[in-house]
Amino acid sequence: MRDILEGLPMDRVYLQGVRVVTVRGAGHNVMFDHPYAFVAAVAGQD
Numbered sequence: 001m002r003d004i005l006e007g008l009p010m011d012r013v014y015l016q017g018v019r020v021v022t023v024r025g026a027g028h029n030v031m032f033d034h035p036y037a038f039v040a041a042v043a044g045q046d
Contacts, residue, residue, distance in 0.1 A: 021041045023037045023041055024037070025037065
């Protein structure tokens with residue numbers, strides 16, 4: 001897989017500082033499934 005990705009002709013983009021949070025009780029669309037938990041996670045109150 002790495003060889004395939006490295007061989008692609010497009011520029012690579014690296015993201016830094018990304019925080020991943022699990023929101024319990026939410027499915028694929030967190031903002032609609034559990035809006036209060038989403039707001040708390042964005043506000044850093046998770």
